[in-house]
Amino acid sequence: MLNMDFSKRVVIRTQDQPWVPSPAGGVLRKPLAREEAERGHATSIVQYEPGASFKRHEHPLGEEILVLEGVFSDETGDYPAGTYLRNPPGTGHAPYSTNGCTLLVKLHQFNPQDREPVRIDTRSAPWLPGNGGLEVMPLHDFEGEHVALVKWPANEVFQPHRHFGGEEILVLSGEFCDEHGRYPEGTWIRSPHQSTHHPFVEQETVIWVKTGHLPLPW
Helix, strand or coil: CECCCCCCCEEEEHHHCCCEECCCCCEEEEEEEECCCCCCCEEEEEEECCCCECCCEEECCCEEEEEEEEEEEECCEEEECCEEEEECCCEEECCECCCCEEEEEEECCCCCCCCCCEEEECCCCCCEECCCCCEEEEEEEECCEEEEEEEECCCCECCCEEECCCEEEEEEECEEEECCEEEECCEEEEECCCEEECCEECCCEEEEEEECCCCCCC
16 A cells, blocks of 8 residues: 555655556556555556557546646547546546656546546636635536646735645646645645645646545544
């Protein structure tokens, strides 16, 4: 197991992590959290080399993807950088990449009742006004779980807050900061249920953020 104690805060600078091979040739991974070698809960940065593919497989408890670079493809279409995908429990596909791509992939983490497929091109979806000077792009909401992109203008300071059900962040650009440290582009942060922090930025920063999804301690 890797980082499966959800009561602990985890910070990984993924740019510094080595790529490790997957069972599919030409598909590499940077594991962030993993329940078992090739099954169960998993969060990873995944890289498809040009022409790489995976055999068709099923997602018993869903798959969530954010395309970070390149173009990711399966039998349902081609998804360029910036695409957010949710494949609900019980779905399957045969993914590949013609010219290569890099992804954030989360497996086996859906609420079984969350059955909505999602396909959002964040390059064209609208930004909405958030608290203070923030801009927010909602991606998905289901029974307390919220997923969004958040754009922070330079020198923005957010109020201190508590994370009910935890918080997970991937820094997509810029540098995210709080009283615990500074997190450059590519940093993955998972904060446990009822954790707190006081975030701020000094430069324009965009993060992918998910809240309310981690197991509660009861």
